[in-house]
Amino acid sequence: CTIHNTNVRWRLPAVCFVWQLSMIILFGVFVRYNEESDTHWVDYRKGNNITSDIENDFYFRYPSFQDVHVMIFVGFGFLMTFLKRYSFGAVGFNFLIAAFGIQWALLMQGWFHSLDYTDGKIKIGVENLINADFCVAGCLIAYGAVLGKVSPVQLLVMTLFGITLFAVEEYIILNVLHAKDAGGSMVIHTFGAYYGLSISWVLYRPNLDKSKHLNGSVYHSDVFAMIGTLFLWMFWPSFNSAIADHGDGQHRAAINTYLALASTVLTTVAISSLFEKTGKLDMVHIQNSTLAGGVAVGTAAEFMLSPYGSLIVGFFCGIISTMGYIHFSPFLEEKLKIQDTCGIHNLHAMPGVIGGIVGAIAATAATNTVYGDLGLENTFDFTGPFAKRVPTIQGGYQAAGLCVALCFAIGGGIFVGLVLKLPIWGDPADENCFDDEIYWEVRQFLLTFHGCIKSIKSDSKDIYNVTKDFRFK
Amino acid sequence: CTIHNTNVRWRLPAVCFVWQLSMIILFGVFVRYNEESDTHWVDYRKGNNITSDIENDFYFRYPSFQDVHVMIFVGFGFLMTFLKRYSFGAVGFNFLIAAFGIQWALLMQGWFHSLDYTDGKIKIGVENLINADFCVAGCLIAYGAVLGKVSPVQLLVMTLFGITLFAVEEYIILNVLHAKDAGGSMVIHTFGAYYGLSISWVLYRPNLDKSKHLNGSVYHSDVFAMIGTLFLWMFWPSFNSAIADHGDGQHRAAINTYLALASTVLTTVAISSLFEKTGKLDMVHIQNSTLAGGVAVGTAAEFMLSPYGSLIVGFFCGIISTMGYIHFSPFLEEKLKIQDTCGIHNLHAMPGVIGGIVGAIAATAATNTVYGDLGLENTFDFTGPFAKRVPTIQGGYQAAGLCVALCFAIGGGIFVGLVLKLPIWGDPADENCFDDEIYWEVRQFLLTFHGCIKSIKSDSKDIYNVTKDFRFK
Amino acid sequence: CTIHNTNVRWRLPAVCFVWQLSMIILFGVFVRYNEESDTHWVDYRKGNNITSDIENDFYFRYPSFQDVHVMIFVGFGFLMTFLKRYSFGAVGFNFLIAAFGIQWALLMQGWFHSLDYTDGKIKIGVENLINADFCVAGCLIAYGAVLGKVSPVQLLVMTLFGITLFAVEEYIILNVLHAKDAGGSMVIHTFGAYYGLSISWVLYRPNLDKSKHLNGSVYHSDVFAMIGTLFLWMFWPSFNSAIADHGDGQHRAAINTYLALASTVLTTVAISSLFEKTGKLDMVHIQNSTLAGGVAVGTAAEFMLSPYGSLIVGFFCGIISTMGYIHFSPFLEEKLKIQDTCGIHNLHAMPGVIGGIVGAIAATAATNTVYGDLGLENTFDFTGPFAKRVPTIQGGYQAAGLCVALCFAIGGGIFVGLVLKLPIWGDPADENCFDDEIYWEVRQFLLTFHGCIKSIKSDSKDIYNVTKDFRFK
Numbered sequence A, B, C: 001c002t003i004h005n006t007n008v009r010w011r012l013p014a015v016c017f018v019w020q021l022s023m024i025i026l027f028g029v030f031v032r033y034n035e036e037s038d039t040h041w042v043d044y045r046k047g048n049n050i051t052s053d054i055e056n057d058f059y060f061r062y063p064s065f066q067d068v069h070v071m072i073f074v075g076f077g078f079l080m081t082f083l084k085r086y087s088f089g090a091v092g093f094n095f096l097i098a099a100f101g102i103q104w105a106l107l108m109q110g111w112f113h114s115l116d117y118t119d120g121k122i123k124i125g126v127e128n129l130i131n132a133d134f135c136v137a138g139c140l141i142a143y144g145a146v147l148g149k150v151s152p153v154q155l156l157v158m159t160l161f162g163i164t165l166f167a168v169e170e171y172i173i174l175n176v177l178h179a180k181d182a183g184g185s186m187v188i189h190t191f192g193a194y195y196g197l198s199i200s201w202v203l204y205r206p207n208l209d210k211s212k213h214l215n216g217s218v219y220h221s222d223v224f225a226m227i228g229t230l231f232l233w234m235f236w237p238s239f240n241s242a243i244a245d246h247g248d249g250q251h252r253a254a255i256n257t258y259l260a261l262a263s264t265v266l267t268t269v270a271i272s273s274l275f276e277k278t279g280k281l282d283m284v285h286i287q288n289s290t291l292a293g294g295v296a297v298g299t300a301a302e303f304m305l306s307p308y309g310s311l312i313v314g315f316f317c318g319i320i321s322t323m324g325y326i327h328f329s330p331f332l333e334e335k336l337k338i339q340d341t342c343g344i345h346n347l348h349a350m351p352g353v354i355g356g357i358v359g360a361i362a363a364t365a366a367t368n369t370v371y372g373d374l375g376l377e378n379t380f381d382f383t384g385p386f387a388k389r390v391p392t393i394q395g396g397y398q399a400a401g402l403c404v405a406l407c408f409a410i411g412g413g414i415f416v417g418l419v420l421k422l423p424i425w426g427d428p429a430d431e432n433c434f435d436d437e438i439y440w441e442v443r444q445f446l447l448t449f450h451g452c453i454k455s456i457k458s459d460s461k462d463i464y465n466v467t468k469d470f471r472f473k
Helices: A011-030 A041-047 A057-082 A087-113 A126-146 A152-176 A185-202 A208-214 A219-241 A248-274 A283-296 A307-334 A344-364 A373-380 A391-421 A450-457 A461-468 B011-030 B041-047 B057-082 B087-113 B126-146 B152-176 B185-202 B208-214 B219-241 B248-274 B283-296 B307-334 B344-364 B373-380 B391-421 B450-457 B461-468 C011-030 C041-047 C057-082 C087-113 C126-146 C152-176 C185-202 C208-214 C219-241 C248-274 C283-296 C307-334 C344-364 C373-380 C391-421 C450-457 C461-468
Strands: A031-033 A121-124 B031-033 B121-124 C031-033 C121-124
Touching: A011 A031, A011 A087, A011 A152, A011 C248, A011 C307, A031 A087, A031 C248, A031 C307, A041 C248, A041 C373, A057 A087, A057 A126, A057 A219, A057 A283, A057 B057, A057 C057, A057 C219, A057 C248, A087 A121, A087 A126, A087 A152, A087 C219, A087 C248, A087 C283, A121 A126, A126 A152, A126 A185, A126 A344, A126 C248, A152 A185, A152 A391, A185 A283, A185 A344, A185 A391, A219 A248, A219 A283, A219 B057, A219 B087, A219 B219, A219 C219, A248 A283, A248 A307, A248 A373, A248 B011, A248 B031, A248 B041, A248 B057, A248 B087, A248 B126, A283 A307, A283 A344, A283 B087, A307 A344, A307 B011, A307 B031, A344 A391, A373 A391, A373 B041, B011 B031, B011 B087, B011 B152, B031 B087, B057 B087, B057 B126, B057 B219, B057 B283, B057 C057, B087 B121, B087 B126, B087 B152, B121 B126, B126 B152, B126 B185, B126 B344, B152 B185, B152 B391, B185 B283, B185 B344, B185 B391, B219 B248, B219 B283, B219 C057, B219 C087, B219 C219, B248 B283, B248 B307, B248 B373, B248 C011, B248 C031, B248 C041, B248 C057, B248 C087, B248 C126, B283 B307, B283 B344, B283 C087, B307 B344, B307 C011, B307 C031, B344 B391, B373 B391, B373 C041, C011 C031, C011 C087, C011 C152, C031 C087, C057 C087, C057 C126, C057 C219, C057 C283, C087 C121, C087 C126, C087 C152, C121 C126, C126 C152, C126 C185, C126 C344, C152 C185, C152 C391, C185 C283, C185 C344, C185 C391, C219 C248, C219 C283, C248 C283, C248 C307, C248 C373, C283 C307, C283 C344, C307 C344, C344 C391, C373 C391
Parallel strands: A031 A121, B031 B121, C031 C121
Antiparallel strands: none
16 A cells, blocks of 8 residues: 555656647648648549538537537446546546547548648548547557556546557557448447456456445446446447448448347346345446447448347347356456456457447358349448459458457457556556546545534534544545 | 335346347337438439438438437436435336336337338337337336336336237328427326326325335435436437428427527426425426427427517427426326325426427417428328328327327326236335335445444444444344 | 515516517517428438438537537536435526527527528527527526526526527627637636626625525435536537538547536546545535536537647646635635525636637647648638638637627626516525425425325324425425
8 A cells, every 4th residue: 555656746747748749740741631620621622523511521420529528528438437436537537539530530540541642741620530549449448447456647548559559459440451330339339348348357456345445336426327228228229330431331330239238138137136135226237238239240231130130149248248258357357357347248248249240140151132233342341452352252351350449459468458457657556446536636525514413413423423424634 | 015026037038038138129129220320322322313321211310310319218217216215226127127118119109100011020220219119118107107106127117018009000190190399298198197197096105104114305415316417408400300301390399499498498497496395496396297288299399480589489388397397286286186196297297298389289270371382291201191281280180189189198008007906026015115125135225334333333333333334134 | 585575476477478488579570380390301412412311510520419409408407406405406497597598599699690591590400409499408407506596487588598698699709700609618617607797796695504405415316416517528529519610520529528528527526635634535525526528628629729739738637627716716706796506717717718718828829730731720720710810810710709799698697696686586585495395386305205104194293294294394
């Protein structure tokens, strides 16, 4: 307890300042508007016979972008507020690392995907903003595994490396292998979850029991977490359709995700009730496992999975994810020494892998009859150097993509975990985990009751102490 | 108390599993993508001379769909969290029945409205998703009447029947009678409210007083409920415009709703303040009656109600709804034996009926001068078999629609109420109503204060008991 | 304490009724649908060769409108819930004044901007709704300065005058001076903040210390406030782009705002940590200063500020705003006698002025090379009577606009402050500030624990009193 120096007074400001200044310099050198967000759009429109401003990509994607944005900041942020005394850290650090991450992601992804070779600049538009949000999602998933056990400086380091690894992995999967992954089952969820779990494995704390009394929820913190759950659940169709193809691609991805998620809710409730002695539901499951269907339908969201196919994916993921919370999480902690605060293994890792497999199968099974000739070409982008690829081959590449995501996640996670083990980042002692007091000014825990206190003050000094101010000594 | 067996361990999982499996089978047999969400869209576009992907219905309706989705899950869910110890049930069961309901609604509404007779399949797109959400709204309104007094199994049964009745009633009103009801004053609100009230009437609990101490709010639960109120209020323009006609129809419906809701807020505040001894406002009114204008402007939202017409509707509904909470709800409970937890009679039933009447009047008063020849035809769809209908006749059919909604609601509600009275559904005893402990694992009610407790433990065992853990024995 | 009569029973209802009735009459005389929300749209389309309904302005702006709407009602409302016992007042009065304000704003702005001189009617569409929301934002900012210290009647008076002043000031800045201000750094933020600060200065309470114990947060009220913060932060790109030019204008404004806000988060965290002894973060800063970048990039959001330019603006505003909370707010209160509950000087006033200056510089620096000939003309609307204006001149007019905003705000604020000083509005006594008990029915503050209480009742009457009911006598 006394060895750990959790004073981040110089370290945190220094990292924030230096990194933000670096962002400014790099953006100054590299980042510009693309042809749809530049004032030359009016000329571009004329040059390309675009009849109306409404065909600017902004109008295809901005509503979905905003939904994704809500998922990143409110969804992930509030989902993690369930801990009784780590709500500031949940929503606040989530905010910090996402705000840094989106900048670094714009650069990293820009170099790989949006570099204009004529002038060496990254040209950004609304699709880049969505992709940056996606990229950050991977790191926020990883945060779920280490929630309450690391310092904000560690989180920023974890995000810096996470975004970097993500961009490379994404480039290999989407561009080199030409796998499709509209909702990021592989690229985002599998990667993010195993990245976080690997870090948590390296940072294993044998004496975490010392802060066991804080590793749980209270009534209202569970209600706060439901805000996160619901915004994630509701906007997941936007997540999976945000960067899908214009027209039917976005339309179909939204429908598939809507259905998969609905199905998941019912099986989550069923399993949660079934495994409790008197059939009571557990908020942990409702908050998390209900989202598993959205994760698992990510890769195949754009495909002709068909409505019942989506329901089936959701059906099994609700079961698997909830069973994971009941049976697998304890195993993971006791046997594999992986402490997973939010249970991301059940919410993102397993469903993510399932999503990758479903995507591979769905790609393999694609036929011209079902998709139509043009439809097949459009959906899988069998154009240019990939014009000769056929669905069965595509399925193989999809599977290869899943392996790439896993390798980058586990390899990268172990490396970053070792970096974070250095005793210089201001992480909390075992007895101070899950406690906002370490990194936040906490004024008061409960409402004080002026009138009430006055009336009983004389009778009972103890009650006065209890109710007046629930601060620590 | 001891007679009631609230153990739903086998019943709840069984219902969830069997129904979800049925959904999968029925979707497998019946549901496919429509031409705008299918990969053949690219061919369809060419065949129909559609110049751009942006004309896919997805882009007309998806933003409104997501707003409606938020209303269903966060709006209704959080609005009902106001009870001090039923927030899990409010937001959790709302989630469960909505997730089941949207699937069943896609089927039921699909058979009536989206069946492709060439292949016997239901073809779905974004408009079907919106309609499914609408259909579920009816059941969630009904949930408001029985909040805290029924088991999740009962809620699922209530939803199954509710959706079924809704789909038939909607078909009769919209297709057979050819009444218009863009925002569902009749189809959704009147039906949902009287359906719930009828069920509550059949399930009347004379000894509900035993759990009176839990039938109220605490400070923070009222703040949670405001999340629900505000998301409903803000997105109501999207609700009323979501399935309105492309172009001016959606545009006008949004404006009318925006104005009606603004007006309602002021009269709600006025009445709430006027009827309290010292002019204090009551959160119950602010949370609920401020929404009445949105309900009442539903049917006529698409019509040329004109901006001041919308303000007038909102003006009176704020008054009537708030007066309802003050005077009519106690009467309803004492004289008519209808226990209405959320006061849906004031928020949905009365404003819904008003909405139906306003719609009938507005339709009757429609003229070619105001609407224009084409405008009149478009707004009321005086085409095909209805090409010869005139506004005055339309007004009559609108009124008939309202009666149909009432009949289905009350008749159906009484029937479903009797089904739910069977002693097999695991409902709570009178003294356990409004209590999450019955169906949820509740870990702890308040923050515990490790440090604080340690320091006073030795002095006062009682305080330790109080603050350590607020569980029940 | 006894002198102040906070009974608003007749005053509040009277003001609400009379004003709402006036709105109905004025709307009846003046307000109609515009050509895009009227049923004659179908004729208008044909007459103007508009190929598709999707080109109705509704589809360009409705998603942004709804985001702005969320900012106004949930964003501002919840941001102010941070006080431990003024959450009802924060979210409830915010709701009330916004609902009134948008109606009055539609009229005031309508007379200046949307009057159809052929028939003397104001013609409204979705852009008017957005502008009404914007107009209200100014008044809600002002509310932040006087939060907890005024009665709802005072707030309504403040809003009536605030909207009126806003509309005139806006007309002078945007139409007479032809300055650009897409995100309202000058028109909304500078005006709103100095308007509120001036009122607060006139209403200075030397004995506010008497309710000092309520002028702060508790744990969960800080989490509630983060809901407000995040929805403001996430949707700010929509705020700054909502009324920007179709196409690249909206696109670019969203990108610039997204980047400025991301940058602000990092410097806010840095400064917050740096100025606390052990490097802990302060929720006040995270809740407020993280938004400063959005304010400051408002005027220039539509300009070719370039991505790194936006980052730079955000960088400095995070620093200045957080420093403001640490150093400037105490100075403001002690020396200038301005009590600023929410610190709007740091969140809106300073960043707003910076935004005006940035806008003036960016306009001055605009060149044909960067913007393109057509782009420059479009961006600054150098058409009609302003066809000959050049960027350097435009810069001067931008600066003049900032001065106009300041004059109206300070002059108007002092006048309105004097009006509000009249002892007829039911404002709270110094010892009752920041207390919901004055204007709201507050039932209970904490969860009661039936079972728990029963078991200890006999042992300790005191604990029973504490836990049973935390009401005031």
